[in-house]
Amino acid sequence: MAIKGVFPAALDDPYANEATQPFWDAALRGVLTVSRCRTCGNCLLPPAPVCFQCQGEAFEWVELPGTGTIYSFTVVRHPLRPDLADVVPYVSGVIELDGTQGAGCRMIANIIECDPDSVRIGDKVRVVFDRVSDTYAVPRFTPL
Template sequence: MAGDFGPLTKGVFPTILFETHADEMAQPFWDAAKDDRLVCQHCTGCGTFRMPPSPFCFKCQSRDHDFRELPGTGTIYSFTVVRHPLHPDLIDCCPYVSGVVELDGTQGAGARMLVNIIDVDPDTVKIGDRVEIVFEHVNDEMSTPRFRPITS
C-alpha cells in the first residue's frame, strides 16, 4: 500500500513537492531543470559557485552573480543509505541512497547537491563513484533532480 505517495520504486525517493516554491534566487535552477539542464549560481566577483543559491557570496560577500550551466556530472562526496522510512507509507522505496554530489565544472571548489542517488546498489555504492544528473519531469513547473551512475 503506497498511501498518498503514489506508486513507489525501491531506491527512488518519491517527489513529494509538486511546486518549486522557488524565490528569485532559485528560479533559474528550476527553469533550467525543466530543460534537463543543471545550472549553478556563480559569483561574478570572485568566481565561487554556490549551491544552493544565496543572496550574498559566502567568500567575498558580493551580491553580483550569474548562473552557469554545468555538465551535469559529478562525484559522490558523501552518502547514507536510508533503510528506515521517514513515513510508514514510504517503506516500499527503502532502502534508498541519499548523497552529496560534488559537481563537475565548479573548479573543485565544493559546489555540492544533496540528492537521491538512484540505480545504485546500497551495499556497494561508495564515495568517489562517478554520477550524472537525471530529471524527473513531474509537471510544467517541477522537475526533480536525482543522480545515477555514469554507465558509459
C-alpha cells in the first residue's frame, strides 16, 4: 500500500554479508549502529575492511543515539514509476549522524512524517525503523 511521503522498500531482505549483517541485526532491534575504527575512532558507514583515515583494520560496532542533522535533502515531486504516484512528494535526505566524529557518518534516507515544504538543512531528526520483513528493517528519519 502506498503511503504519501514514504518511499516503499524495494527489498524484503538486506542481503547482507558478514561485514554488514551487524548493522541489520541492530536495525531489527531498533538500534542504529556504526563500525568504528579501533585505532583512530573514525566511523565508517557502510563498513569497510580498511579505515580510510588511518588504514587501520580493526573495528568495533558502536550504538549511536539515533539522532542526526539534515546535511542535504531533495524533495521528489515527480513519480519516477507509476506506482509512486501516490507516494510523491517525498523527501530523500543526507543525515549527519550524532555520535560520530571527524568526517562523521552520513546516511541517505527517506525523511518521513514531515511537511516536505518545511524541511530545512540543519533540522534535527531521529531514526525510525520500518520493519518490512523478519530480516529487514529500513532506517528512515523523522523530525525531532
